[in-house]
Amino acid sequence: MYKKLKLLHEGGFGKTYIVKNLHDKKTYVAKFVTTEEIINFCNHSKDNSKEEPTEVCLMNIIKKAQKTNLVQIKEVFEEVFEDKEQFIIIMEHNKDFEDFHSYLDENKLDEKQSSIIFKNIYNCIKTxxxxxxxxxxxxxxxxxxxxxxxxxxxxxxxxxxxxxxRYTELLNDELSTLPEWLEYDSYGHDEFYVWSLGLILYEMVYDEYPFKEEEEVCEIKKPVFYQTISSQCFDLITKCIKKDPNERIKFNEILDHEWFYFQK
Structure with missing residues (x-):
């Protein structure tokens, strides 16, 4: 039994709350999502009789592997609320961590800090x-x-x-849409991650997003680079967000880029 304490986020794919377990008195994060809001389902029973959100299937893989840099699921259950079936995903609530996007709004990072965080994000993806x-x-x-x-x-x-x-569906924010998906309706696994890492690095060092409108992504209009970052940082960002995915730096080569050696 859980009690809602605070709304954390409300989006197109459900609502997320901080909740309190009335038995162990601990706080957790709970995601409430109706079946109609769920994009993908998977079967987890041997006879394929039981479907659950793919999100839950993936998080159970993470839990079994005990990977601490990925969110940890505690349990999941179903209920009917206002005539709608919904899944409630209960996750660990780590009070030492906070929303990264809000953190960037409040803190100006130097390149040393950015490189440390970037490596940690890279390692999350590697996991x-x-x-x-x-x-x-x-x-x-x-x-x-x-x-x-x-x-x-x-x-x-x-x-x-x-x-x-390869993937033919894109479910993320329109301003981080890959140019190859816009042109060919498909994209590669590593190419997606490299593009995303380039956008995040730009956001960390400039405290803003590289593209202001979807049209800029469609046209691959180059983002503005100010004279406040090192040439090495500039080089890594530009190699990550090349229009042609074949010209982007390879995912497994990123941490070998010279920028990281200048931050030691």
């Missing part, structure tokens, strides 16, 4: 790859940060699926 999970919506809104250690936890697997080579 997903190891578990054959495709997150599908890599952005600062879907991350938590520990302001003391700069550790990152990746959250919200509502757009996630099991990994494959």
């Amino acid at each position: 997903c790859n190891e578990l054959k999970i495709f997150h599908g919506d890599i952005k600062t809104d879907n991350m938590l940060i520990n302001r003391k250690t700069l550790e990152i936890i990746l959250i919200d697997f509502g757009s996630g699926v099991h990994s494959r080579d």
Whole structure:
């Protein structure tokens, strides 16, 4: 039995609250999502008789692997509320972490701090790859940060699926839409992550998003680069957000970029 304490987020894919377990008295994060809001389902029973959100399937994989840089599920249950079936996903609530997007609004990062956080985000994605999970919506809104250690936890697997080579659906924010998806209606696994990392790095060092309107993404209009970052940082960002995905830096080459050596 849980009691709602505070609304954290309300979006197109449900509502998220801080809740209190009335038995153990601990606080958790609960995501309430109706069946009509769920994008993907998967079967988890041997006879394929039981369906649950793919998000839950992926989070159970994470829980089994005990990966602490990805959000941890506690339990999930179903209920009917106002004649609508909904899933309630209960997740761990780590009080040492806060919303990363809000953190960026309140704090100006230098390149040293940005490089530490960037590595931690990279490692979250690497963990997903190891578990054959495709997150599908890599952005600062879907991350938590520990302001003391700069550790990152990746959250919200509502757009996630099991990994494959290519994807023909795009469920993330329109301003982070990949140019190749706009042109060819498909995109690659690693190319998506590299593009997303480039956008996040730009946001960290400039405290703003590189594209202001969807048309800028469609036209691949180059974002403005101010004279406040190092040439190495500039080089990494531009290599991540190349229009041609084949010209982007490879995912497994990113941490070997010279920018990280200048931050030691």
